[in-house]
Amino acid sequence: MSAQTPILRAMNLTMHYGARAAVDDASFDLWPGEVLAVVGESGSGKTTLLNCVSARLKPDAGSVEFLTRHEGVVNIYALSEAARRLYARTDWGYVHQNPAEGLRMNVSAGANVGERLMALGERHYGRIRGEAAQWLSRVEMEAGRIDDSPVTFSGGMRQRLQIARNLVTRPRLVFMDEPTSGLDVSVQAKLLDLLRNLSHQMQLAAIVVTHDLAVARLLAQRMLVMKSGRVVEEGLTDQVLDDPQHPYTQLLVSSVLQP
Amino acid sequence: MNPALRIRGLAKTFVLHNQGGAELPVLYGVDLDVHPGECVALDGPSGAGKSTLLKCIYANYRASSGAIVVNDGARDIDMAAASARELIALRRDTLGYVSQFLRTIPRVSALDIVAGPLLETGGGEAEVARDARREAEQLLLRLRIPIRLWSVPPATFSGGEQQRINIARGLIRAKPVLLLDEPTAALDADNRITVMAMINEARAAGTAIIGIFHDQRVRDAVATRVVDMAPFQRAQPATPTGA
Amino acid sequence: MKIRDNPELSVRDTGPKTGNKTGYNFAYLDERTKRMIRRAILKAVAIPGYQVPFGSREMPLPYGWGTGGIQVTAAIIGPDDVLKVIDQGADDTVNAVNIRRFLQRTTGVATTGCTTEATLIQTRHRIPETPLAEKQILVYQVPLPEPLAKLEPREAETRVMHSLAEYGLMHVKLYEDIARHGHIATTYDYPVMVDGRYLMAPSPIPKFDNPKMHMNPALQLFGAGREKRIYAVPPYTKVESLAFDDFPFEVQRWDDACALCGATDSFLDEVITDDQGGRMFVCSDTDYCTQRLNAEAADEAAHEPKRSAA
Numbered sequence: 001m002s003a004q005t006p007i008l009r010a011m012n013l014t015m016h017y018g019a020r021a022a023v024d025d026a027s028f029d030l031w032p033g034e035v036l037a038v039v040g041e042s043g044s045g046k047t048t049l050l051n052c053v054s055a056r057l058k059p060d061a062g063s064v065e066f067l068t069r070h071e072g073v074v075n076i077y078a079l080s081e082a083a084r085r086l087y088a089r090t091d092w093g094y095v096h097q098n099p100a101e102g103l104r105m106n107v108s109a110g111a112n113v114g115e116r117l118m119a120l121g122e123r124h125y126g127r128i129r130g131e132a133a134q135w136l137s138r139v140e141m142e143a144g145r146i147d148d149s150p151v152t153f154s155g156g157m158r159q160r161l162q163i164a165r166n167l168v169t170r171p172r173l174v175f176m177d178e179p180t181s182g183l184d185v186s187v188q189a190k191l192l193d194l195l196r197n198l199s200h201q202m203q204l205a206a207i208v209v210t211h212d213l214a215v216a217r218l219l220a221q222r223m224l225v226m227k228s229g230r231v232v233e234e235g236l237t238d239q240v241l242d243d244p245q246h247p248y249t250q251l252l253v254s255s256v257l258q259p
Numbered sequence: 260m261n262p263a264l265r266i267r268g269l270a271k272t273f274v275l276h277n278q279g280g281a282e283l284p285v286l287y288g289v290d291l292d293v294h295p296g297e298c299v300a301l302d303g304p305s306g307a308g309k310s311t312l313l314k315c316i317y318a319n320y321r322a323s324s325g326a327i328v329v330n331d332g333a334r335d336i337d338m339a340a341a342s343a344r345e346l347i348a349l350r351r352d353t354l355g356y357v358s359q360f361l362r363t364i365p366r367v368s369a370l371d372i373v374a375g376p377l378l379e380t381g382g383g384e385a386e387v388a389r390d391a392r393r394e395a396e397q398l399l400l401r402l403r404i405p406i407r408l409w410s411v412p413p414a415t416f417s418g419g420e421q422q423r424i425n426i427a428r429g430l431i432r433a434k435p436v437l438l439l440d441e442p443t444a445a446l447d448a449d450n451r452i453t454v455m456a457m458i459n460e461a462r463a464a465g466t467a468i469i470g471i472f473h474d475q476r477v478r479d480a481v482a483t484r485v486v487d488m489a490p491f492q493r494a495q496p497a498t499p500t501g502a
Numbered sequence: 503m504k505i506r507d508n509p510e511l512s513v514r515d516t517g518p519k520t521g522n523k524t525g526y527n528f529a530y531l532d533e534r535t536k537r538m539i540r541r542a543i544l545k546a547v548a549i550p551g552y553q554v555p556f557g558s559r560e561m562p563l564p565y566g567w568g569t570g571g572i573q574v575t576a577a578i579i580g581p582d583d584v585l586k587v588i589d590q591g592a593d594d595t596v597n598a599v600n601i602r603r604f605l606q607r608t609t610g611v612a613t614t615g616c617t618t619e620a621t622l623i624q625t626r627h628r629i630p631e632t633p634l635a636e637k638q639i640l641v642y643q644v645p646l647p648e649p650l651a652k653l654e655p656r657e658a659e660t661r662v663m664h665s666l667a668e669y670g671l672m673h674v675k676l677y678e679d680i681a682r683h684g685h686i687a688t689t690y691d692y693p694v695m696v697d698g699r700y701l702m703a704p705s706p707i708p709k710f711d712n713p714k715m716h717m718n719p720a721l722q723l724f725g726a727g728r729e730k731r732i733y734a735v736p737p738y739t740k741v742e743s744l745a746f747d748d749f750p751f752e753v754q755r756w757d758d759a760c761a762l763c764g765a766t767d768s769f770l771d772e773v774i775t776d777d778q779g780g781r782m783f784v785c786s787d788t789d790y791c792t793q794r795l796n797a798e799a800a801d802e803a804a805h806e807p808k809r810s811a812a
Contacts, residue, residue, distance in 0.1 A: 031344055082666045104653075104674070108681050111674045118677065119670025125680055125746040147681045189365040196364075200379075218364060222343045236318060236343050243320040247276030254277065 005067050007032045007173055007205045010053050013062035015045075015229075022048040023059065024229035032067075032172065033203040037220035037237060039210055039252070045229035046209045047177055053207065054094055054175040055084050069172070089116050093166030093174035097181055099158035102165070103150050109136060109161055110146040116169045135164040139194060156187035160194065167198065174199075174206045180215055192218050213256055217241055225249045261330070262292035263435045263467035264316070269325030269339070271308070271315055285311045289325065289491045291469075295435065298458065298468040300478045303488030309471045310359065312491075313438045315339075316469070317356045318346045329353055329436060351379055355437040355466075357429035359444070361421040363414040370395050370409040373427040380432075398427040402453060418445040423454075430457055437461060439470035443477050455480045522610050529576040530608040535559055539577035539732070543723060546734035551696025552664070553647050558730040568601055568626055569727030571643035575605060575624045578639065578723075585613045586620035591628040591769065591786035598626075617789050627690075629711040631768045631790035634720035636737060642705045644726040647733065649693045649703040669701045672744060680749055689754065695742045696735055704741075710753045710769045715741040758783040763794035 006029040015023040023045045030036050038046045051057035053064050055076050064076045069091065076084060088094070096102035103112050113132035114122075122128055133143055139160040150158050159179065166174060179195065180188040196219060199206055208219055216223055216237055223240045225233040225248065233246040244250045269289035275281045285308040293299050301309040314320040316327055318338050327338040331353050336345060350356070355376075364372070370392055371378070377391035399409060402423040408416065413424050422445050429437065439458070443451045451474070458481045462468055472478040478485070522528055529536070535557075542556040561569040579585065587602035589595040593615040601624065606613050614620050617632040626643040634640060650660045653671050663669065672693050679687040692709040696702045704715060705724060715722060715735060722735040735741060745751040759766045761782040768790055770783040785791035 034344070034347075081662070085666060085668065107674055107678050110681055111677050114677060115670055115674050118673040119668060123673070123747045125677060125748050128677060129681070193364075193366045221347050234343075235321070236346055238319055239321055242314070243273075245274075245321060250276050 005073065006030055007067045008053060008207075009065040009073075010049075011063050011065070013049065013052050013059045013064070015048055015052055015057065015059045021045075021229045023052060025062075026226070026229070026231050027062075028224055028231065028234065030173075030205050030207060032205050034222060035199055035204075035206045035208060035220040037208050037210060037216035037223045038226060039213060039216050039223060040226035041211060041252070043228070044226040046226050048229075049226065050175055050177055050207060050209045054092065055088065056094075066173070089119055090169045091171050091173065093163075093171040095159075095162055095166060095174065095176040095179050097178040099155065099162040100150075102162040103158060105150050108147045108149055109141070109153075112150065112161060112165050113168050115165070120169070131168060132164075135168050136161075138167075138198075139164045140190070154187075156183050156191060159183065159191055163194070163198070167202065170202065172203075172205060174204050176206060176208045178210055179208065181210070181212070188215075195219055213241060213253065225252065260294055263295050263329065264291075264293040264469070265326075265328040266291040266316070267326045267328070269312070269315060269327060270323045271311055271320060272323050286315070286491050291486060293436070293467040293469055295465040295467050296462055296483075298462050298470060298481050298483050300482035300485045301469065301471050301488055302485050303492075307488040307492060309488060310440055312488075313356070313440050313469065313471065317350070317354060317438055319356075351376075353435050355429050355432070355434040357426050357437075357439045357442050359440045361413060361425040363412060363421075365412060365414070367412055368410045369404065369413045369416070369424050370399065372413065372424055373398060373431055375428060376432040394431060395427065398431055399424075401457075402427055403450060419447065419450065422446060423450060426454055426457070430461060433461065433464055433466060435465075435467060437466050437468045439468060439472075441471050441473060443472070443474055451477065522608055524608050526608050528581075528609055529579050529605065530562075531559065531573065531576045535573075536577040539573055542732045543574065543577065543734065546723070546732050547721070547736050549700070550735055550739050551694075551700030551702040551733060553731040553733045555730055556732050558727045561727065562604070563600075565728035566645065568597065568624075568643040570725030570729075570732070571624050571626070571641050571727075572601060572605070572725075573727060574641045574723050574725035574732060575622060576608075579605065579609055579611060579622055581609065581611060583609075583611050583622045584620050585609075585611050586615060586617065586623045586789075587613075587625075588623070588628060588630070588787075588789075589626040591630075591771075591790075592788045594788065615789050616793070627706050627708075628769065628786060629707055629714045631765075631785070631787040632793070633714075634718060636719040638720040640718075640720050640722045642707070642722065642724045644703070644705040644724045644731070645728070646691075647703055647724065647726040647729050647731040649691075649701050664700060667699065669695075672701055673746075676744060676746065676749075680746070686745065686749060686751075692751075693744050695740075695744065697740050698742075701744075702733065702735075702741075708754065708769055709743065709751075712741070712743045712751070713753065717741075756783060760785045760791060760794075763791045763798070765791065765794055 008030040011027050013023050013026045014021060026049055038049060040046045052059045058077055065073050066076050067073050110129055110132040113135050114128040117128050117131060133146055136146055137143060141157060141160055150161055153161065180191050183191065192215060210216055220237045223237040224231050225240065227248045233240055233249045240249060241253055244253050266289050269286060271286040273283040273285065289312060301312065303309055311320060315322045322339040325339060328335050329338060329349065331349055336349065338346060338349060374391040374395035377394060378388060404420060404423060413421050426442050443454050446454060455477055458468065538557055542554045546552065546554045559573060561572060563569055585602065585605055587598045589598040592598060602613055617630045622639050623630065624641040648660055650663060650671060653675055654660050676686050690708045691703055691706045692712055694702050694704055694712060704712060717738050719737050721737055724733045743751040756770050758770065760768065760770060762784050765785055769786045771786045772781055772783055774781050
């Protein structure tokens with residue numbers, strides 16, 4: 001079923017750091033249930049773009065529109081701080097590259113997952129704990145670790161906890177910054193599988209920033225290629241990877257090592 | 260009856276920017292109609308652009324020019340000009356594609372790969388998933404994939420087994436148009452016959468099929484028409500492009 | 503009018519009418535400082551539970567010894583006030599004695615140990631057992647005014663959380679307690695919601711005292727000298743201790759009664775009496791205990807003449 005309005009629309013985003021344009025006139029649409037990969041090398045501006053569209057970094061120019069559940073389309077930078085923070089807690093998710101940045105390392109896994117519920121007014125300990133336990137099992141973590149601190153978790157487990165923490169409020173839009181980088185390949189595979197399944201089951205719209213083309217192919221139906229702040233190519237993931245048009249994309253694709 | 264697939268003036272030239280902008284023309288002026296119930300076999304030597312044509316139709320390659328028109332059930336859409344979003348929907352509901360090689364995803368079992376196109380339609384409900392897997396099992400049985408392999412990711416399967424997984428995945432959900440790229444290349448006689456039967460069943464159900472069949476026996480058994488690629492070959496330029 | 507002529511603004515006011523013979527201004531602080539603190543207090547009263555920053559002055563005690571409470575008291579005390587100072591419920595501990603003496607010397611006001619006689623009570627870590635009345639003021643000494651500080655060390659973030667009433671994090675802490683200990687383990691400085699809007703740290707009073715803050719007829723003021731914050735709970739304000747629906751707020755209970763006065767409804771201190779593990783429980787609030795003993799003695803005395811007559 002196709003919806004008429006994109007869930008996220010970025011228009012002519014520009015962000016300067018001094019004289020340099022980290023993001024230069026970038027635009028794209030994202031539709032409900034669709035995963036978009038943003039690929040590029042270091043310094044391409046992909047993370048800056050992600051932060052601009054996830055309300056973490058106000059761009060110098062351009063606008064970002066979000067299709068809310070009940071209030072139509074809103075310009076996210078025209079919202080009040082309170083409204084933005086509310087969306088960030090409910091309808092949006094943000095998965096950091098380093099899971100420690102997206103978790104409270106000094107509280108238990110259960111508290112990490114339950115926090116958003118408590119922030120939204122859930123006041124029944126038993127229910128909070130029950131939901132937290134459910135989500136931990138959904139991200140394939142042992143139920144017995146619900147009271148453990150993430151300090152005792154491996155990188156892969158922390159990342160899965162971060163995902164659970166974000167998804168507990170069933171957001172419709174998730175932003176991911178290199179969600180699998182730094183993890184062992186087998187752990188990566190497990191995490192990618194989880195992300196693939198969850199995004200399909202929950203019909204998540206997601207923007208995944210990655211420098212790994214294989215991750216893009218696995219997770220995303222569409223792809224943007226960025227170089228020096230500009231979007232140089234855009235299209236179906238398999239098309240961009242198998243028939244790259246732009247010289248930079250061709251260079252990128254041909255540079256990937258095959259094991 | 261209207262064609263299920265209409266190709267007009269399709270051309271494809273690869274431009275290799277990192278090799279000094281060298282151009283590789285592959286296809287030129289492709290005009291082709293495929294009607295429901297037809298099975299068109301593309302004929303030509305290796306390198307004639309048969310796979311390229313299929314990939315252009317599937318939008319795996321971007322056509323350099325021309326139109327590829329299909330009907331999504333409500334209206335005609337030119338795939339060469341469609342948005343990514345429209346293409347995703349068309350691939351899900353209107354076009355099936357069996358590529359030459361199976362692309363495996365780590366940790367996803369053979370059964371789930373085959374059931375994938377049916378699982379996509381459901382919203383993750385348990386009943387839909389159950390039915391999808393049951394159908395996938397039927398196909399795998401028919402294609403003689405041992406039961407012990409059903410829960411195994413196909414990365415370690417033989418070439419023939421992988422190909423059968425690919426075919427099952429491509430055929431499990433009937434779509435108006437089906438693209439087949441060497442579906443029987445690595446198969447033994449029994450499986451080849453099974454696949455031929457499956458193709459004919461699809462054709463009988465009204466699917467419009469374009470395929471590449473190197474094996475003459477298969478071609479004879481399934482093709483209703485043979486199309487020669489020679490007219491679509493772009494004449495090679497006498498000198499390398501530079502001007 | 504020149505500044506020097508205006509008694510309100512003069513730096514030194516050592517007139518004998520105030521009873522202050524120290525050479526410092528009345529109540530030690532200069533008038534400008536008092537005005538600044540009163541402004542902060544007014545703002546605090548207008549926004550119950552909200553932490554108002556103020557220019558905390560150098561006091562003759564170091565941080566951590568009640569300078570915030572003293573500054574609040576000094577800013578509002580007048581010559582007709584009757585001052586009571588308690589520390590952990592007792593009038594006669596070293597800190598209570600020192601603070602009371604300091605304020606008495608610099609103001610000349612009357613002091614008392616009797617809760618009902620006092621107009622102004624400065625306290626560290628307890629609320630008096632005797633219920634307070636309208637027109638009384640209770641000044642709390644506060645070490646850490648920010649209830650979220652241990653969970654979110656960034657002040658920039660906690661300020662935003664207060665302004666947007668985003669208090670889920672406090673419930674995270676309570677959740678953690680229950681997960682780790684099976685019950686909410688916080689027993690003092692137990693966080694409260696004031697007037698349904700601001701999350702407040704009531705200072706390290708035992709949670710036993712929390713219910714006393716709710717709809718209290720007296721004005722409650724809170725001063726944190728090191729952290730430079732003042733906040734307030736006006737009379738008859740809603741103050742609710744945080745909890746979960748299935749883990750409600752509970753106060754401490756003792757099996758024993760006060761060994762001196764027999765009270766079963768007050769906060770009891772445990773006193774070790776010997777090296778063999780002997781101990782007894784006595785009221786932490788010395789005035790409350792004393793009043794009860796006096797009442798008992800008066801009661802007995804009222805019955806005695808009968809016996810002696812017999």
